[in-house]
Amino acid sequence: MxxxxxxxxxxxxxxxxxxxxxxxxDESRVINGIFVNITKAxxxxxxxxxxxxxxxxxxxxxxxxxxxxxxxxxxxxxxxxxxxxxxxxxxxxxxxxxxxxxxxxxxxxxxxxxxxxxxxxxxxxxxxxxxxxxxIKLIAGDAQLTSNSKVTIYGWANIAMMPPPALHYVSTTVTTKSACNSTFSEFRGIFDNQSCVSTYNLCRKDSGDGLNYNDVLAGIVSWSEICGNVNYKSIYTELAPYRxxxxxxxxx
The missing domain is CATH 2.40.10.10 (Trypsin-like serine proteases)
Known part of the structure; x- marks a missing residue:
């Protein structure tokens, strides 16, 4: 690094x-990811x-x-x-x-x-x-990411929970809303205007990170139940309905 x-x-x-x-x-944060200079995001x-x-x-x-x-x-x-x-x-x-x-x-x-x-x-x-x-350019109000759309999320991470607190990114895909609702069924599913990404590397101090879809901001990370847990996806808020x-x- x-x-x-x-x-x-x-x-x-x-x-x-x-x-x-x-x-x-919550005090947890993203783990792992790939180091990137701020000039890339x-x-x-x-x-x-x-x-x-x-x-x-x-x-x-x-x-x-x-x-x-x-x-x-x-x-x-x-x-x-x-x-x-x-x-x-x-x-x-x-x-x-x-x-x-x-x-x-x-x-x-x-x-x-x-x-x-x-x-x-x-x-x-x-x-x-x-x-x-x-x-960053914002997604249009009439646009929507489909399942399997590839997105990049930039945020700050501690590698293996150790410093330095450098900018990293993860690449992931959008899931179906039904899969997202199933994952969070114990919380009665997700809200309207929310969806999930498949990565489990996002943690709660990465709330607020953006979903970059072809250099367009399409969503904002909300939360994930357990940091790094393969059984949980990460929830994001769709931006198009709020344009x-x-x-x-x-x-x-």
Whole structure:
């Protein structure tokens, strides 16, 4: 694995207000995957609380990031986004989150799972686009991934649960909704606008990671029951049904 570059980062501060409380994020994270430099996925960011990596996210414009709602669970002014960095704990630029938007109807069910598990994060200081920071194109509102569609998911991993916290990716396929519902039948299946991918390498600190389908962002990782368990798939939220909300909120 390449040696780390000790680069400096920009830290912009502004308070965040008007947030609502939601559930906590599990402490587990992605295991394994293939190392990749941030220039291969420059839209990928680390969503952090108190400079601690909590989730992944994706840049969709110079001022907005999309992630999972479970990644911003409590009222705090301490959320930041680290962009343009291969390692989630150094380099790139750090941006304070000053606004969070949730889809209409976003709530928890009785199992503690998020309905409409998406969040839009507005950053106080705009991203300066370069080879390490770029927006990703969003899927069209009338598009849908079919089963066996091949996707790539970028996120931060600890190899064998050891440092360094470098960016990695996994390639996987979309499953049928019936298979996804069967896997999670003990939780009464998945919500509308959710589907599964077949990989079992995704863990809960990779909530918010994006599903890249031919360089288009098609979904956001929500959760998986047990990190690395071959009997469980990983659930993601489809973006196409939320395109109007995203456009209305961000202009994208």
């Amino acid at each position: 390449p040696q780390r570059n000790q680069s400096r980062f920009e830290n912009v501060q502004i308070n965040c207000a008007g947030l609502t409380a939601r559930s906590s994020v 420059p839209y990928t960011v680390s969503v952090q609380e108190g400079n601690v990596h909590m989730c992944g996210g994706n840049i969709i414009s110079k001022d907005w990031v999309i992630t999972a709602a479970r990644c911003v669970p409590v009222l705090t002014d301490n959320y930041t986004v680290r962009a343009g960095a291969t390692y989630y704990d150094e380099g790139g630029s750090v941006h304070i989150v000053d606004q969070i938007a949730l889809p209409p109807g976003s709530a928890m069910n009785k199992f503690g799972f998020q309905v409409s598990d998406l969040a839009l994060l507005h950053v106080a200081s705009s991203f300066n686009f370069d080879q390490t920071r770029k927006p 109007y909300w995203i456009q209305r909120t961000t202009g994208v």
